[in-house]
Amino acid sequence: MSLQPTPHPEAKKLTDADYPDFLLLDADLPADVIELRDRIRAFGRDVVFDVINEYWERAEFPPEVIKGLAELGIAGGQISGYGCPGLSELAMGIVARELAMIDGSVNTFFGVHSGLGMGAIHTLGDEEQRERWLPAMARFEKTGAFGLTEPYHGSDAVSLETSARREGDEWVLNGHKRWIGNGHQGDVIVIFARDEADGQVKAFVVEKREDGSYPEGYRPTAIEGKFGKRAIQQADIEIEDLRIAETERLQNCNSFKDVNKVLGATRGGVAWEAAGHGVAAFAVARQYALDRTQFGAPIAGYQLVQEKLATMLAGVTQNELLCRRMIELIDRGEFTHAMASMMKMQTVRNSLEVCRIGRDMMGGNGVLLENRVARHLSDMEVVATYEGTDSMQALILGREITGVSAFTNVKR
Template identity: 70%
Template sequence: MSELLENPDFFLLDQELSAEEIALRDRVRAYGQEHVLPAINAFWERGEHPLPAFKGLADLGVVGTFIEGYGCPGLSRQAAGLVAREMGRIDGSVNTFFGVHSNLCMGSIYMLGNEEQRQRWLPTMAKIETTGAFALTEPTHGSDSVSLETSARRDGDHWVLNGHKRWIGNGHAADVIVLYARDEADGQVKCFVVEKQEDGEYPQGYLPTVIDGKIGKRAINQADIVIEDLRIPEENRLENCHSFKDVNKVLKATRGGASWEAVGHGMAAFEIAANYALEREQFGMPIASYQLVQERLATMLSDLTSMQLLCTRMAQLQERDQLTDAMASMVKMTTSRKALAMCRTARDMLGGNGLLLEYHIGRHLTDMEVVSTYEGTDSMQALIVGREITRISSFTRTRS
């Protein structure tokens, strides 16, 4: 097998990585191949969370990614991107669990909590002794999550929350859920931490239900959560969240994870397609010997290389604090489109075998449908870039 099929890096970008980043890349890749890949298809087909596959995840030195201290590694943007890439290269569900737990939930506590709150929750989460969830999206507020309607009312030394959250990864099972709600007193968004009680149950008024019938990311469960007079102590309100601007700080800090994951899915699609083409014979020849197949593989590698270049540059700009919203949107839009197209091409190249989980590409294809939707749909990313080009916002229109 050629080196290119083992590590599709046509423009030698990994040569620019430090020895520590190379070791990190290889460590995550080996973990995925040993613990996740042998088991993931069975869990994916059943729609179950592969908890046994997480054995060893806490020992990789990646949980908490960009967070410094509290048992977290303080990774660079490039290193954090490599983690998402290599996890996506193995499985999207595992990467989603990791991103929700490690980046969105822990990131909210780290950036918006006070020191006591960080010490209270982050160390056990860094060891995955407790797991986290991030409850922002609502049934009627996805792309416009800034308009969230879940309410919070101060009542003595507690807050009373009412509302509805949906598509909350691990929201039915997490030990710690950061939940965003709008303060009735000033209309501003605040952040609260919901904890499981000592008996393992959620407090009264937190009512999660697993969303069934998904066609992608089946090995990570999302919850629909009804919130009815849920009482949260004041000490569980993250002290430094005063408005949606603070929520955006968390989203900005974790931005780019979906783009790196898309690269991982693209790498997997290329590897699967190229290896299959070399092994599969039709009309007495490996299908890799046919012109049409070679053109497809060349196009896939070209698309993959452009995705890798975009994400590498994105990480550089993030480190310099020069990445704009429009830049991030262009990267998300481009990587999602190209990775999804690559997965579709690979699935087609495998013919009927591409429909079988044992060949893995069907899982990557449907998981990429999810990646194209979360952290901003393709259309929303295009509108952000379009606004940058024209200086005209087309997000809202006055109803007639």
């Protein structure tokens, strides 16, 4: 007797009806956002699902996915002009949710390229620089990256140590970056460094040469050995006497406050991503419970399994409610950093639980890539780390609640 469940006709290519919308929230989406949602789901079914497990296991990014993303026409998100679609906050949230439902590595690749790379150039560059880089990036003819994090400065990125020294019409950069998504093969990479003259953070664009090489002094290496988001690689980048022309310095970045403008614009996307991973895990686990037979009956008919499914559904629905409220507050101009921390903290906690319950419910089959839940679970562990760990979000929220900062030790 096979230990595998009887294959469901859409086991690897879930239909729209398989995804939960228990409180009918998607029913209220504008028609254009529903059309966008459905196009992304078709992209997942037709382009990604058949190849992603193989590439995920090999720790490589599937090139056909880039072509598919280009055809979706969503690069640049909310940016208007320069070949970008000018999407609404809600539409961008749905994009993040839907891409995460497909695969976390694909969502991260898109977020790094569109939200951080293109977002930095649009927010921090001048008009000539926007015209120079954004149209090609919108078409995915060039891919982007965002070089902020350093080996010793993750949560305290404001303390970055990479330096920039001006020499005439050039800048000389020295330092070390780490965990830079697509930083080892992107075409347009935004690097942040501290100006030795005034101590302020500036932004510089490193562009790949026509022969595919990087300028001398930019030495990226792909980080190996990850157990999550394996299909999108991050780079460890050594920067030594890297010369950047003044024309490649983003002209509107003059302090870390300017960097925060980019980070603030992407923060909500992490909550939407967490929501997407949870939805996917629930949908797969639900179908598995209906297909899997034990002791002469589908496991969906057992009380413990139904309790697990009910808990999972409650978690994904709470995430959706949080994300929809977040959009309302952003549109009203009332969304705060502390609110963002709560959104990230709670949606991640919910989706981690949902993915863990789903993997447990599927037994040994839950660890197989072909059943998807293990991939979403390991990717969620990564989501729990970037854009601020659970502990960091809790400290931000705790400071908001009490008015007392607990980020540093207090001498008593």
